[in-house]
Amino acid sequence: MRILLFTGKGGVGKTTAAAATATLAAGRGLKTLVVSTDTAHSLADALATRASGEPEPVEAAPGLYLQQVDTQKSLERHWGELRDYAGRVLGELGLDQITAEELTVLPGAEEIIALLELREQARSGGWDVIVVDCAPTAETLRLLALPEALDWHVNRLLPLGRRLLGALSPVVRRVARVSAPEGEVLSAGERLHRGLLEIRELLTGADASVRLVLTPEAVVVAEARRTLTSLSLYGYRVDGVIANRVFPADGADEWRRAWAAAQARQLAVVHDSFAPLPVRIVPYLPAEPVGPAALARLAEELYAGDDPFARPGTEPPVRMTADLLDLALPLADRHDVDLARKGDDLIITAGPYRRVITLPAALSRRKISSAALRDGVLRVRFEAGGAR
Ligand SMILES: Nc1ncnc2c1ncn2[C@@H]1O[C@H](COP(=O)(O)OP(=O)(O)OP(=O)(O)O)[C@@H](O)[C@H]1O
Ligand SMILES: [Mg+2]
DSSP states (O other): OEEEEEEESTTSSHHHHHHHHHHHHHHTTOOEEEEESSSSOOHHHHTTOOOOSSOEEOTTSTTEEEEOOOHHHHHHHHHHHHHHHHHHHHHHTTOOOOOHHHHTTSTTHHHHHHHHHHHHHHHHOOOSEEEEEOOOHHHHHHHHHHHHHHHHHHHHHHHHHHHHHHHHHHHHHHHTOOOOOOHHHHHHHHHHHHHHHHHHHHHHSTTEEEEEEEOSSHHHHHHHHHHHHHHHHTTOOEEEEEEEEEOOOTTOOHHHHHHHHHHHHHHHHHHHHHTTSOEEEEEOOSSOOOSHHHHHHHHHHHHTTSOTTSOOOSOOSEEEOSSEEEEEOTTOOGGGEEEEEETTEEEEEETTEEEEEEOOHHHHTSOEEEEEEETTEEEEEEOSSSOO
16 A cells, blocks of 8 residues: 655645545556545545545546545544543532543644544544645644654653652542542553554555655745655655646747746756656646546646655665665754763754654664764764663
8 A cells, every 4th residue: 555645834735745645546546545635625525525424435536535534523423532631630620521522623633633533544544545645744743744853752751640640649548539530540541642643654664655745936946855854854755846837938928928937947957866766847828727527637747757655765864784774864064963862762853844753772772973964864883882
């Protein structure tokens, strides 16, 4: 099963590219699901179809299914126990019961729910291709990094929480009459944790890749460059760039010629920045590409004969051997990259983004002997043998 994620700045054409790619996949006989982690449900509009919380066949595109995650319903299923517990605690403290609606106000909750649904669909195994239309860049990054950030916190907090609660619960119960989490509640937390780990595995695995959508404008390109660095930092494979809304230069008036020239300059920057990734061009069409027929035409032009559903050829961003760790950080500036070590963890910062990598036992006992960023790869060497 192949998983394709589409991300990019707001309004550049993520939904269009995702819907077009999914339509093409179905047209080639692959059983395809297209989903969105964005709560603005524009996929249904782009495909000119109806959607519900379950995968629904898209009428004019046999083999293509669209799912629009129903946040409330999924929450009941995935977070029911957690919510009940939170409700009990708040109730005993004399506060109002927390409602499912209130829980979804938590930052990222809806995106997490969409991902839990995605995992369920991936697990069910019935799909050849799953296409994910992601939220605009910043949110997507947060969302994609989340499983790992959560992993880090849960690994430290769950055992700590259990110990603390074990020691405190009789006192807490007597004094504040707050119920200590029962075994079943911790297991709900642990289930959520495991679910998020599985999502990360799925999205950083060998069958998943990210396609960056951009328009050839300076501001958009600058953001796409930062996105490439941070996606690598978090372990995601980027396997292509889609330059959308490119003006054809032929037969142009003054106004369009100026735009075409400006776009050509940005496209040169795009090629230089993202090489060796393929940069695929989509022209600015004379009308909105809406509906499976228009999207299929767009996709044929977009992928022009190559196989967009083949396994990504790109290497995973993180590689570890017996004495070194390589992390691809394409386009990162030497001055923006920082490395720190805390016990078994390596904390790597690239600009505003940070990743914690827990070292495997073989490396965690050793001192770092050198670290250098060269040709877009951060290489950390460890001393041979010995304790740190
Ligand atoms: N190549 C194109 N030519 C003409 N119109 C296009 C093209 N690509 C996208 N559009 C139109 O531009 C609008 C925005 O595209 P789309 O919704 O795919 O962007 P998006 O990146 O998903 O936006 P958002 O960040 O809001 O989710 C839509 O109306 C779409 O039909
Ligand atoms: Mg969109």
